[in-house]
Amino acid sequence: MSKELTLKEVGSMFMEAQSLILCFHVNPDGDALGSSVGLARFLKQQGKDVRVFVDDVVNDFYKFMPDIEMVERPEVGTTYDVDLLVVLDASSKDRIGVVGECVKAKTILNIDHHVSNTKFADYLYLDTIAAATGEIMCDLFESMGWATDEKVATLFYTAIIMDCGSFKFSCTRPKTMRMAAKLLECGVQPDDIAEAIDTQKRSTMELLTKVLPTLTFAYGGRVAYIAITNDLYDKSVHTDNFVNYARYIEGVDVAFMVKAVESSVIRVSLRSNKTVDVSEIALGFGGGGHKRASGCTIYASIEEAIKQVLDALGKVL
Ligand code: 5GP
Ligand code: MN
Numbered sequence: 001m002s003k004e005l006t007l008k009e010v011g012s013m014f015m016e017a018q019s020l021i022l023c024f025h026v027n028p029d030g031d032a033l034g035s036s037v038g039l040a041r042f043l044k045q046q047g048k049d050v051r052v053f054v055d056d057v058v059n060d061f062y063k064f065m066p067d068i069e070m071v072e073r074p075e076v077g078t079t080y081d082v083d084l085l086v087v088l089d090a091s092s093k094d095r096i097g098v099v100g101e102c103v104k105a106k107t108i109l110n111i112d113h114h115v116s117n118t119k120f121a122d123y124l125y126l127d128t129i130a131a132a133t134g135e136i137m138c139d140l141f142e143s144m145g146w147a148t149d150e151k152v153a154t155l156f157y158t159a160i161i162m163d164c165g166s167f168k169f170s171c172t173r174p175k176t177m178r179m180a181a182k183l184l185e186c187g188v189q190p191d192d193i194a195e196a197i198d199t200q201k202r203s204t205m206e207l208l209t210k211v212l213p214t215l216t217f218a219y220g221g222r223v224a225y226i227a228i229t230n231d232l233y234d235k236s237v238h239t240d241n242f243v244n245y246a247r248y249i250e251g252v253d254v255a256f257m258v259k260a261v262e263s264s265v266i267r268v269s270l271r272s273n274k275t276v277d278v279s280e281i282a283l284g285f286g287g288g289g290h291k292r293a294s295g296c297t298i299y300a301s302i303e304e305a306i307k308q309v310l311d312a313l314g315k316v317l
Pocket of ligand 1: 025089091092116240268270286287288293294295296297
């Protein structure tokens with residue numbers, strides 16, 4: 001069980017630590033990267049010894065983000081001793097992979113916004129109504145009176161818009177937009193970021209043409225899903241938004257995508273349009289996330305994984 005902190009206590013913890021490692025979940029997204037790299041940039045400017053770790057490669061899709069080259073993959077077998085390990089945008093320890101084993105920290109602090117948070121760290125700042133961990137960063141900087149330069153603002157803005165679907169998702173609050181407005185005042189160029197996000201690599205579009213024919217409906221059209229079979233899987237291809245092609249279809253309540261990263265290791269991305277809480281479904285398979293966007297891994301064949309997800313959905317629909 002974690003001790004929950006106030007933002008001021010979180011800020012003081014950062015100021016007191018001299019050496020810090022920031023980390024986040026595997027298969028990192030814009031929120032994990034933006035909130036962590038933005039915070040790391042600021043802490044470096046304060047003279048801190050800061051590194052940013054993820055037990056994964058960062059997809060080229062995120063190359064447009066300032067200072068993204070700061071993100072390192074830790075070497076297995078090496079021990080990293082630090083004052084403070086900060087786990088951002090991750091709700092459980094398994095989500096940070098080997099970072100949890102190779103970093104030996106005096107203190108572990110978790111900053112997160114997932115309802116499925118498992119309170120695994122020594123200290124926790126959890127805000128489940130924040131649209132993104134990037135929002136929590138804005139709150140932290142404001143409450144501490146810390147300045148956001150243009151690059152930090154760009155990183156936090158990217159974090160926020162990637163998790164709230166550019167202000168389209170239900171997690172978007174008036175406060176989300178006020179924060180975004182303040183970030184624009186710091187010099188963020190929203191058109192440049194939108195263009196970077198909307199521009200797909202040819203490899204992504206080529207894969208999409210092969211994945212769309214797998215679109216299947218179930219439960220009278222209330223569920224739609226697509227599949228990336230193992231022969232089509234390519235780690236370097238960015239597929240995070242593919243599930244939306246199943247999601248935004250008339251009559252669909254729940255959409256999911258199954259991706260065979262190995263023939264019997266199936267990553268599942270779940271999205272809900274309204275009534276169904278997909279974090280409950282993901283939790284049932286050892287995963288987690290938010291009510292409307294969750295994920296898990298199922299260790300079975302892709303056909304069996306689809307069957308298991310459909311069975312679980314059948315119980316709540
Ligand atoms: P995505 O489907 O885009 O991978 O993830 C959707 C949301 O669910 C994100 O907030 C992500 O952090 C969370 N999520 C995805 N997979 C897992 C998982 O295996 N475990 C947990 N705890 N959360 C996950
Ligand atoms: Mn997030």
